[in-house]
Amino acid sequence: MSRMVGTVSRGLRAPIIRSGDDLVEIVTNSVLEAAADDGFAIRDRDVVAMTEAIVARSQGNYASVDNIADDVKAKLGGQTVGVVFPILSRNRFAICLRGIAKGAKKIVLMLSYPSDEVGNHLVSLDALDERGVDPYKDVLSLEKYRELFGYEKHPFTGVDYVEYYQQLIRESGAEVEVIFANDPRAILGYTKNVLCCDIHTRQRTKRLLKQGGAEKVFGLDEIMTAPVDGSGYNAKYGLLGSNKATEDQVKLFPRECQDLVEAIQKKLLEKTGKHVEVMVYGDGAFKDPVGKIWELADPVVSPAYTAGLEGTPNELKLKYLADNDFADLSGDALKEAIKERIHKKDGDLVGQMVSEGTTPRRLTDLIGSLCDLTSGSGDKGTPIVYIQGYFDNYTTE
Numbered sequence: 001m002s003r004m005v006g007t008v009s010r011g012l013r014a015p016i017i018r019s020g021d022d023l024v025e026i027v028t029n030s031v032l033e034a035a036a037d038d039g040f041a042i043r044d045r046d047v048v049a050m051t052e053a054i055v056a057r058s059q060g061n062y063a064s065v066d067n068i069a070d071d072v073k074a075k076l077g078g079q080t081v082g083v084v085f086p087i088l089s090r091n092r093f094a095i096c097l098r099g100i101a102k103g104a105k106k107i108v109l110m111l112s113y114p115s116d117e118v119g120n121h122l123v124s125l126d127a128l129d130e131r132g133v134d135p136y137k138d139v140l141s142l143e144k145y146r147e148l149f150g151y152e153k154h155p156f157t158g159v160d161y162v163e164y165y166q167q168l169i170r171e172s173g174a175e176v177e178v179i180f181a182n183d184p185r186a187i188l189g190y191t192k193n194v195l196c197c198d199i200h201t202r203q204r205t206k207r208l209l210k211q212g213g214a215e216k217v218f219g220l221d222e223i224m225t226a227p228v229d230g231s232g233y234n235a236k237y238g239l240l241g242s243n244k245a246t247e248d249q250v251k252l253f254p255r256e257c258q259d260l261v262e263a264i265q266k267k268l269l270e271k272t273g274k275h276v277e278v279m280v281y282g283d284g285a286f287k288d289p290v291g292k293i294w295e296l297a298d299p300v301v302s303p304a305y306t307a308g309l310e311g312t313p314n315e316l317k318l319k320y321l322a323d324n325d326f327a328d329l330s331g332d333a334l335k336e337a338i339k340e341r342i343h344k345k346d347g348d349l350v351g352q353m354v355s356e357g358t359t360p361r362r363l364t365d366l367i368g369s370l371c372d373l374t375s376g377s378g379d380k381g382t383p384i385v386y387i388q389g390y391f392d393n394y395t396t397e
Helices: 023-038 052-059 065-076 094-102 125-131 142-149 161-171 184-189 202-211 258-272 318-323 331-343 363-375
Strands: 008-012 047-051 062-064 080-084 106-111 175-180 193-196 216-219 243-246 249-251 277-281 384-388
Touching: 008 023, 008 363, 023 047, 023 052, 023 258, 023 384, 047 052, 047 363, 052 249, 052 277, 062 065, 065 094, 065 193, 065 216, 080 094, 080 184, 094 161, 094 243, 094 249, 106 161, 106 184, 125 142, 142 175, 161 175, 184 193, 184 202, 193 202, 202 216, 258 277, 277 363, 363 384
Parallel strands: 047 277, 080 106, 080 193, 106 175, 193 216
Antiparallel strands: 008 384, 047 384, 062 249, 243 249
């Protein structure tokens, strides 16, 4: 009889990770102990994934508000700094903002509207329509914004992020002016020194600002790219992907972790004789239908993964085959016809109708999203995820 279970995703409990911990040993042992405890066998092409948080913690990859302030001041001059397109997040941006403000005399905070880049809304599209505001063209002062929209609070967090960010900046010793616009060049009427805080659109934002006459333009990916007074750093992503650790410190996105995933893969092969794929994952890439948040506040879903996770799915759409090519078949005849078609499928199905509707995303983004949903971000205590059957198909016995 064919195997009845397809993909299984398990959250594995692990010790609380501290700086200097050996993740190769911890992850390998966690997988082996979980397999023994839960009674599953390690198989070739299983996937073991660990959250970026435990990797960064094991690296001791932290930076303080003062570290951020020193770097911002050195790069942007310490006077008036335009802070463009930050996301609205106490966890992701608030501590960074404290450091940025501490490294300047004045912050001109430019917020995109009606929402930030990852979908946190300041106001609704309906409210814009009702008040005749065109977010593509209109630049709003704080006074105009309050007149039009009042004091809106985030539906899930209960925070008025405009007021919250203003307060953080003032508490950090800087003056603050808030404007609302979606063209980054609007900031140039206030200052020529700009820090771009968007994530996935940052290269376009920087380009437009430089073409528009900005004098100093940096992104969050260019702050904390090297140690400041012995701090952590990330040479590739800087402050992007950082999280609040304490009120005065952020945990940075993990750095140089390709060697780690390959070492874990090698260790598991030595222990089990099986070739398991390994990855580090951060935020998944999916959108919440109610809160409208796009989740992906990290610069990438996966900063490091083994070679077998490269690429995209190459899958046939079973319901398409059942409803079209084999519409006259049923039962065992239909099952065998579909299995035969899978065995004979092309190595590259891109553009073929028979693959229409299969998810056109990279494997690491799909698997990373599955891992993020499995492990959660709260108190489950499962920073390691073990996935089986992801690369199975209907013919797998």
